[in-house]
Amino acid sequence: MSSYYESEDLKKFGDIGQHAKKLADDFFRYYGEVTGTDGALSKREKALIALAVSHAMKCPYCIDAYTTQCLETGSNPEQMMEAVHVAAVMQAGITLVHSVQMQNHLRKMVL
Amino acid sequence: MSAVLQLKVVQEKSKYDFDAVVRRRGIELPPLAIDTLQVNITKLCNQVCRHCHVDASPSRTEKMSPEGIAQCLAILERHPQIAKLDITGGAPELHPEFDAFVERAVALGRHVMVRHNLTVQLDGNPQTKEAKEYLPQFFAKNRVEVVSSLPYYQEFFTDAQRGSGVFKKSMEAMKRLNDVGYGVEGSGLMLNLVYNPVGPYLPAPQAGLEADYKRELKAKFGLTFNSLYTITNMPINRFRLHLDKTGQYEGYMEKLLAAFNPAAAAGVMCRTLISVGHDGRIYDCDFNQMLEMDAIDRAGRPLTIFDFALERALARSIRFDAHCLGCTAGAGSSCGGATAA
Numbered sequence: 001m002s003s004y005y006e007s008e009d010l011k012k013f014g015d016i017g018q019h020a021k022k023l024a025d026d027f028f029r030y031y032g033e034v035t036g037t038d039g040a041l042s043k044r045e046k047a048l049i050a051l052a053v054s055h056a057m058k059c060p061y062c063i064d065a066y067t068t069q070c071l072e073t074g075s076n077p078e079q080m081m082e083a084v085h086v087a088a089v090m091q092a093g094i095t096l097v098h099s100v101q102m103q104n105h106l107r108k109m110v111l
Numbered sequence: 112m113s114a115v116l117q118l119k120v121v122q123e124k125s126k127y128d129f130d131a132v133v134r135r136r137g138i139e140l141p142p143l144a145i146d147t148l149q150v151n152i153t154k155l156c157n158q159v160c161r162h163c164h165v166d167a168s169p170s171r172t173e174k175m176s177p178e179g180i181a182q183c184l185a186i187l188e189r190h191p192q193i194a195k196l197d198i199t200g201g202a203p204e205l206h207p208e209f210d211a212f213v214e215r216a217v218a219l220g221r222h223v224m225v226r227h228n229l230t231v232q233l234d235g236n237p238q239t240k241e242a243k244e245y246l247p248q249f250f251a252k253n254r255v256e257v258v259s260s261l262p263y264y265q266e267f268f269t270d271a272q273r274g275s276g277v278f279k280k281s282m283e284a285m286k287r288l289n290d291v292g293y294g295v296e297g298s299g300l301m302l303n304l305v306y307n308p309v310g311p312y313l314p315a316p317q318a319g320l321e322a323d324y325k326r327e328l329k330a331k332f333g334l335t336f337n338s339l340y341t342i343t344n345m346p347i348n349r350f351r352l353h354l355d356k357t358g359q360y361e362g363y364m365e366k367l368l369a370a371f372n373p374a375a376a377a378g379v380m381c382r383t384l385i386s387v388g389h390d391g392r393i394y395d396c397d398f399n400q401m402l403e404m405d406a407i408d409r410a411g412r413p414l415t416i417f418d419f420a421l422e423r424a425l426a427r428s429i430r431f432d433a434h435c436l437g438c439t440a441g442a443g444s445s446c447g448g449a450t451a452a
Binding site: 042044068071072073074076077078 | 315
């Protein structure tokens with residue numbers, strides 16, 4: 001029985017170029033430019049953002065990759081956990097702020 | 112059984128063959144000079160670090176003989192171009208002749224560096240119980256350059272790699288060094304720290320990490336130091352065992368191979384130093400020493416301190432193997448930290 005999300009599959013990321021090479025090349029160039037360079041944000045800050053997004057999007061490949069990237073750019077476990085908490089509170093906040101919509105509609109529904 | 116083992120070695124060599132990697136790129140790495148004599152005088156250590164390539168521990172007994180120490184000093188005396196003596200171990204301060212070795216090398220006008228693990232100041236000798244609290248004053252009196260491992264500016268990573276309680280002791284030992292002027296601006300007493308990743312990943316950029324260490328150690332502990340050296344973990348001995356046990360060896364080697372940097376290769380430390388083992392055998396570096404890859408001359412004879420000839424050593428071919436990919440990955444790695452921007 002095979003399973004989804006084999007860690008070895010992360011090495012096959014480049015294979016997304018099969019059947020759509022130009023689009024993959026364009027993506028990887030863009031990806032490398034955004035995440036692999038110091039810009040207005042440092043590579044360390046970008047890695048922490050990517051780690052938070054990895055959790056929010058629940059991508060095991062990205063969590064492994066950006067845990068390593070955070071370590072290799074000098075972050076420590078406290079900073080990494082705080083980044084995950086940012087993702088967590090954003091998701092909770094997004095859920096909760098939708099209750100405003102619920103309350104708006106509730107007001108219409110209640111005499 | 113032996114055929115199986117042989118096959119495994121051949122496969123590994125072909126996959127992570129450092130010589131082939133540099134040959135493909137047309138890179139040649141002959142020795143340039145010998146400006147540093149690095150001497151591993153004992154494998155005895157008060158600590159048992161999880162990544163230690165020496166496999167040093169409180170139970171090790173290997174140490175350099177008085178004749179060996181005398182021979183190292185004679186080599187320094189005969190060759191003024193070997194400007195630096197880099198004393199390492201184990202915890203080199205636990206060697207019974209350590210103090211005399213330092214004093215005599217200083218008297219010869221050599222720049223002496225000691226790989227000092229900090230905690231030995233407080234732990235003392237685990238076998239004889241001899242106290243080592245005098246070390247900061249001794250180092251300062253002899254104006255020794257102190258190079259100390261501190262894998263992170265926080266307790267979690269440091270204790271994970273070097274043992275429970277090491278971080279707190281290291282902070283106390285750094286304070287005692289600062290108190291006699293080490294790492295203090297204007298004193299001329301150099302205290303440099305060494306960062307190692309605590310697992311199978313590459314070090315963060317040296318300059319950024321140094322700034323973090325300086326800010327955090329000053330803010331939280333009031334401590335200062337001069338420079339931070341980032342060093343990559345070599346896939347040998349204790350760290351190799353960890354990689355094998357956790358199934359991460361292949362992944363780590365692939366990472367090192369993928370990060371091969373020709374600029375880092377040009378700056379590898381084995382081009383400007385030789386490493387001496389406790390028994391007087393000479394190696395291209397401390398890692399080759401631990402793998403017992405003797406430095407050999409053009410006639411294939413191993414080099415030793417007992418028949419040392421500078422020209423013969425300079426004419427040798429440096430011996431490389433898979434572990435050398437650790438020194439050439441990313442920003443490079445050496446006993447003096449990163450070797451390429």
